[in-house]
Amino acid sequence: MSTNLQDWVELLNAEQHVQVDKLREHARHGVAARVRGEVWLYLLEVLSEDKTAEITSLLSLNTTYQALPSEMPSDLTASLLKTALGHHTKRFRNETYAGLITSLTSQNQIQNQHLKGRERDKYSSGSRQNTLGSSSNGHPSPLIHSSEKQAPPNLSLALSSSLSGIGSDYGDDDTHHHHDDELNTIRSQLSRILPPPPSSPPSRHHYLSILEEVLGKYYNVEYTLTKPAATNGEEMEDMGMMGNSKNDWIYLVTPFVCVLSRPVGIFLGFQKLTNRLKSFPSIPSRLASFLTLFRIALPELHSYCEDEQVPYVQVAMSWMTTLLAKEMWLGDILRLWDAYLASDDMFALHCYVCVAILATCKETLEELDGSEAKLMLLDLPPLDVDRLLQDAANLRVSFPLPRPVDGEV
Numbered sequence: 532m533s534t535n536l537q538d539w540v541e542l543l544n545a546e547q548h549v550q551v552d553k554l555r556e557h558a559r560h561g562v563a564a565r566v567r568g569e570v571w572l573y574l575l576e577v578l579s580e581d582k583t584a585e586i587t588s589l590l591s592l593n594t595t596y597q598a599l600p601s602e603m604p605s606d607l608t609a610s611l612l613k614t615a616l617g618h619h620t621k622r623f624r625n626e627t628y629a630g631l632i633t634s635l636t637s638q639n640q641i642q643n644q645h646l647k648g649r650e651r652d653k654y655s656s657g658s659r660q661n662t663l664g665s666s667s668n669g670h671p672s673p674l675i676h677s678s679e680k681q682a683p684p685n686l687s688l689a690l691s692s693s694l695s696g697i698g699s700d701y702g703d704d705d706t707h708h709h710h711d712d713e714l715n716t717i718r719s720q721l722s723r724i725l726p727p728p729p730s731s732p733p734s735r736h737h738y739l740s741i742l743e744e745v746l747g748k749y750y751n752v753e754y755t756l757t758k759p760a761a762t763n764g765e766e767m768e769d770m771g772m773m774g775n776s777k778n779d780w781i782y783l784v785t786p787f788v789c790v791l792s793r794p795v796g797i798f799l800g801f802q803k804l805t806n807r808l809k810s811f812p813s814i815p816s817r818l819a820s821f822l823t824l825f826r827i828a829l830p831e832l833h834s835y836c837e838d839e840q841v842p843y844v845q846v847a848m849s850w851m852t853t854l855l856a857k858e859m860w861l862g863d864i865l866r867l868w869d870a871y872l873a874s875d876d877m878f879a880l881h882c883y884v885c886v887a888i889l890a891t892c893k894e895t896l897e898e899l900d901g902s903e904a905k906l907m908l909l910d911l912p913p914l915d916v917d918r919l920l921q922d923a924a925n926l927r928v929s930f931p932l933p934r935p936v937d938g939e940v
Contacts, residue, residue, distance in 0.1 A: 601747030
């Protein structure tokens with residue numbers, strides 16, 4: 532059962548220590564949309580569970596980020612922007628999708644007006660704005676039938692309670708006024724990382740400009756600043772270990788654009804995610820594990836795909852390298868990644884989820900020819916993610932995950 536918003540706020544508003552283990556436990560069942568971005572940053576260890584050092588840490592991260600160069604080779608920039616443009620058109624300009632965001636935003640505005648008076652004291656004390664909003668379920672589109680078929684809702688990733696803690700340290704009015712300028716400066720600096728979240732789909736220009744900045748800085752960190760002498764061959768080797776091409780960065784970074792407003796927060800979350808992907812087995816081992824599990828768990832569907840020449844290996848390659856962010860609706864991805872980021876073994880969970888998707892789509896796939904099945908699997912319909920995760924858990928009990936050793940595949 533998913534945790535309600537107030538429970539999330541209480542966990543995140545801890546004065547000295549955030550219980551990340553409890554965040555992780557609750558996140559497996561879905562994170563409230565209003566606090567999703569902040570919870571993700573804790574799960575990815577961008578934000579420290581020690582709140583006493585949070586301000587210093589965030590300011591240091593922001594300063595480091597601002598100093599990073601963002602230039603990329605022109606051919607890489609062109610390739611990334613072309614991919615980003617296509618992804619934006621597909622995922623953000625869909626009429627049903629965009630209309631759903633508008634609906635969610637309108638609903639949140641009504642709730643905000645209703646709660647404004649009740650929360651005014653919390654606002655004035657510097658408390659997190661996340662106390663406003665609804666539960667994580669939101670209001671699904673009438674065209675979507677699962678429980679989490681929504682575009683990125685009006686999420687909240689505002690200033691943490693550390694600010695209110697700082698304010699409370701000043702006992703009298705004179706001391707409080709003495710520190711007004713300092714606190715305002717801190718709030719201004721922190722807001723670069725933890726501002727109010729996005730409340731509507733990004734425009735094409737905004738989306739492309741954010742990605743160009745974030746990915747440009749990421750490219751420089753990975754291939755210029757830390758490895759100044761890296762050759763093209765070494766870059767290809769790095770991508771082989773990580774299992775994705777640079778164009779796949781677009782799909783992996785987009786969910787962070789949905790839950791965080793500032794490029795620095797998007798960059799930090801994306802960087803931590805890619806570091807986790809580097810800990811996955813090599814791409815041949817990933818494919819071998821997933822395809823073996825597919826064959827064992829769904830032998831009839833596997834045989835059908837073989838007989839109909841469904842290019843399931845090509846599909847599996849995409850699924851393994853983008854964590855389904857390319858193929859699934861963004862509302863589904865946000866819910867799925869709640870569980871992924873909270874998992875102790877993200878790779879294993881991902882393999883079981885992929886098999887669960889095939890099991891869910893089995894009857895439909897068996898009515899399609901090879902090319903039609905490929906199109907469906909590379910552009911999945913809306914799915915019930917909670918049901919997928921339950922099916923994945925059941926599969927895990929019945930079928931141990933095959934784990935080939937790198938170099939023996």
